[in-house]
Amino acid sequence: MNDQKSESENSSSSLGSGMTRQEYWKKNITCVLSLLAVWFVVSYGCGILFVEQMNKISIGGAQFGFWMAQQGSIYVFVVLIFVYVRFMNRLDREFTGTCQNEEKVQTEGEEQS
Amino acid sequence: MDVQTWTYLIVGFTFALYIGIAIWSKAKSTKEFYVAGGNISPIANGMATAADWMSAASFISMAGMIAFSGYGGSVFLMGWTGGYVLLAFLVAPYLRKYGKFTVPEFIGERFYSKTARLVAVLCLIVVSVTYVIGQMKGVGVAFSRFLETDYNTGLFIGMGIVFFYAVLGGMKGITYTQIAQYVVLIFAYTVPAIFISLELTGNPIPQFGLLGNVSDGTPLLQKLDTVITELGFGQYTNSVMGSKLNMFAYTLSLMIGTAGLPHVIIRFFTVKKVSDARLSAGWALVFIAILYTTAPAVAAMARLKFTKTIQVDKVGEVSGNIEYEKRPKWFKNWEKTGLLKHEDKNGDGRIQYYNDANKTFASTASEYGWKGNEMTKVDNDIMVLANPEIAKLPGWVVALVVAGGLAAALSTAAGLLLAISSSISHDLLKGIFRPQITEKQELNASRSAMVGAILLAGYFGINPPDFAAGTVAIAFGLAASSIFPVLMMGIFVKKMNREGAIAGMIAGLGVTLLYVFQHKGIMFIPGTSYMGGMEDNWFFGITPNAFGAVGAIVNFVVAFIVSKMAKDPPEEVQKLVEDIRLPQVNEN
Numbered sequence: 001m002n003d004q005k006s007e008s009e010n011s012s013s014s015l016g017s018g019m020t021r022q023e024y025w026k027k028n029i030t031c032v033l034s035l036l037a038v039w040f041v042v043s044y045g046c047g048i049l050f051v052e053q054m055n056k057i058s059i060g061g062a063q064f065g066f067w068m069a070q071q072g073s074i075y076v077f078v079v080l081i082f083v084y085v086r087f088m089n090r091l092d093r094e095f096t097g098t099c100q101n102e103e104k105v106q107t108e109g110e111e112q113s
Numbered sequence: 114m115d116v117q118t119w120t121y122l123i124v125g126f127t128f129a130l131y132i133g134i135a136i137w138s139k140a141k142s143t144k145e146f147y148v149a150g151g152n153i154s155p156i157a158n159g160m161a162t163a164a165d166w167m168s169a170a171s172f173i174s175m176a177g178m179i180a181f182s183g184y185g186g187s188v189f190l191m192g193w194t195g196g197y198v199l200l201a202f203l204v205a206p207y208l209r210k211y212g213k214f215t216v217p218e219f220i221g222e223r224f225y226s227k228t229a230r231l232v233a234v235l236c237l238i239v240v241s242v243t244y245v246i247g248q249m250k251g252v253g254v255a256f257s258r259f260l261e262t263d264y265n266t267g268l269f270i271g272m273g274i275v276f277f278y279a280v281l282g283g284m285k286g287i288t289y290t291q292i293a294q295y296v297v298l299i300f301a302y303t304v305p306a307i308f309i310s311l312e313l314t315g316n317p318i319p320q321f322g323l324l325g326n327v328s329d330g331t332p333l334l335q336k337l338d339t340v341i342t343e344l345g346f347g348q349y350t351n352s353v354m355g356s357k358l359n360m361f362a363y364t365l366s367l368m369i370g371t372a373g374l375p376h377v378i379i380r381f382f383t384v385k386k387v388s389d390a391r392l393s394a395g396w397a398l399v400f401i402a403i404l405y406t407t408a409p410a411v412a413a414m415a416r417l418k419f420t421k422t423i424q425v426d427k428v429g430e431v432s433g434n435i436e437y438e439k440r441p442k443w444f445k446n447w448e449k450t451g452l453l454k455h456e457d458k459n460g461d462g463r464i465q466y467y468n469d470a471n472k473t474f475a476s477t478a479s480e481y482g483w484k485g486n487e488m489t490k491v492d493n494d495i496m497v498l499a500n501p502e503i504a505k506l507p508g509w510v511v512a513l514v515v516a517g518g519l520a521a522a523l524s525t526a527a528g529l530l531l532a533i534s535s536s537i538s539h540d541l542l543k544g545i546f547r548p549q550i551t552e553k554q555e556l557n558a559s560r561s562a563m564v565g566a567i568l569l570a571g572y573f574g575i576n577p578p579d580f581a582a583g584t585v586a587i588a589f590g591l592a593a594s595s596i597f598p599v600l601m602m603g604i605f606v607k608k609m610n611r612e613g614a615i616a617g618m619i620a621g622l623g624v625t626l627l628y629v630f631q632h633k634g635i636m637f638i639p640g641t642s643y644m645g646g647m648e649d650n651w652f653f654g655i656t657p658n659a660f661g662a663v664g665a666i667v668n669f670v671v672a673f674i675v676s677k678m679a680k681d682p683p684e685e686v687q688k689l690v691e692d693i694r695l696p697q698v699n700e701n
Binding site: 021024025028032035036039043044047048049051052055059060061062063066067069070071073074075077078080081082084085088089092095 | 364406
């Protein structure tokens with residue numbers, strides 16, 4: 001997953017001040033990995049591995065660990081995807097801004113739907 | 114009006130709706146047939162994905178499975194939703210960027226190999242066919258139970274409906290019908306849940322009702338724990354499924370399996386651009402979460418209600434158990450189907466329902482004069498279907514649930530049939546054997562492949578192989594161990610080559626199949642399981658259904674080792690990987 005560092009043939013895509021392909025990809029990966037860490041903690045962490053400890057806390061009439069496994073983790077999953085969508089849309093805009101000149105040429109060949 | 118009339122009316126209305134949509138959305142090009150023209154809005158696609166995803170198993174069986182396994186059933190809830198996080202982060206945007214029609218097509222081009230494509234098609238067909246059989250069975254059962262038609266007639270009607278809109282409209286027809294089907298199924302699932310939650314906890318929102326109190330002031334879950342432990346069952350809120358390791362592996366298998374199911378992935382090919390694919394995964398999960406957060410509430414409430422129906426009062430007192438003659442009407446109805454069975458073991462004319470496998474409790478029970486659990490069969494599947502009857506809801510609610518179950522089964526079946534037919538016409542025919550055929554010929558071929566797939570699914574629906582019931586989880590294991598890892602390596606490991614990918618896929622699939630077969634019998638034929646289904650021989654106590662995660666690890670390891678021994682992928686393939694990682698390039 002970290003092969004992007006060893007690539008030298010793509011340095012042509014860097015446009016001076018802007019974001020390079022490698023930087024874009026690195027930010028994408030960092031975002032995904034941090035969100036996946038949350039994903040892991042709420043489901044496998046709270047719901048399975050540390051469920052007994054979590055069950056000492058209660059939420060309404062339920063134990064917290066049980067609730068995380070059956071309800072809570074699902075709500076967090078939904079939030080995670082929308083956080084990711086927002087982050088990536090912003091990242092895309094930043095990147096398109098910097099790479100506009102270069103990418104325009106490629107875009108013309110692609111289908112416009 | 115009685116239940117039967119309502120059922121005919123509501124089911125008939127929904128079927129007419131699906132047919133109407135089919136006529137309106139006929140596919141004219143291969144692009145419309147395979148990916149609905151590629152311009153579905155993210156919310157609409159999210160809704161269609163949710164319907165595609167939620168099968169007869171989610172709708173009918175899941176709440177029942179949770180009801181009888183309690184906390185352990187959480188693996189289904191987390192596994193079947195958490196996979197969407199992986200789909201959104203790791204699969205959907207990149208495959209949408211790639212911008213073609215099928216999953217094997219991506220695998221074939223990324224690994225510059227027709228063999229890889231062929232292996233992928235095989236995995237896809239095995240996974241999809243095992244999965245579609247369950248849906249067809251669901252259609253037949255729903256018809257035979259509620260419309261009092263013969264099972265086969267029900268199946269033919271179901272096949273006919275799918276045939277109509279899938280063959281005519283392809284992905285376009287399927288997408289629009291799935292949107293309608295989502296509305297039907299979610300309505301059908303939540304309405305009875307609201308009524309039962311109101312009745313038990315006074316809260317109309319089932320998700321909150323689960324945390325609420327029952328009429329005597331104790332929390333619902335605590336009450337449930339007390340009621341069932343008094344009968345010797347394990348506590349609802351902390352009964353683990355197998356072991357924690359097994360639950361971990363099971364959840365992981367379901368999650369990565371979800372992210373590797375071709376019929377789900379191709380749904381993301383129907384949106385306009387990469388950012389829409391990400392957004393669409395989010396909407397899909399919102400729509401799925403509505404049902405998946407209702408299910409655990411239904412499960413707990415139905416379990417409590419069901420147990421209290423039989424154990425009406427104090428355990429141990431004669432009058433605590435209901436008299437068989439006084440059993441409610443729904444009880445009689447389900448007895449007729451054979452899914453609910455009672456045997457009066459101690460001949461007292463009353464029903465005793467308890468856990469006779471619990472030795473400590475069994476000895477207490479014999480002091481009461483009980484001679485074993487008399488509910489000799491309580492099928493998981495009846496919990497959702499009987500719920501409205503147990504809660505004494507009006508006939509139209511019962512009819513709605515039937516229409517919802519049919520919508521869930523038909524929408525999933527259609528999605529799977531499309532994945533099968535497109536991999537046959539686009540990957541096998543156009544991609545490998547007859548590349549020279551025109552678009553029109555390909556469109557005809559995909560329609561014929563669809564007809565073939567429906568007939569095959571129908572055949573297996575009428576003559577269900579023994580293994581049909583247990584196969585949905587296995588299908589996930591296979592998707593998890595073969596398709597998901599190869600997609601991950603194709604996207605995230607630029608240097609992964611053809612040799613590594615093929616070896617990995619075969620190893621992952623092989624190990625998983627071997628493990629399943631050695632414990633469940635070769636091709637699921639009983640008696641051929643050479644290591645026996647017994648727990649002692651399970652690898653670290655992992656059940657065969659949960660083994661996909663281990664298969665995936667084997668896939669990754671083998672692929673990395675083999676790839677080190679072969680040449681790097683060619684320049685243009687590395688360029689392709691670079692390209693799919695930059696989402697904005699072909700966006701407007």
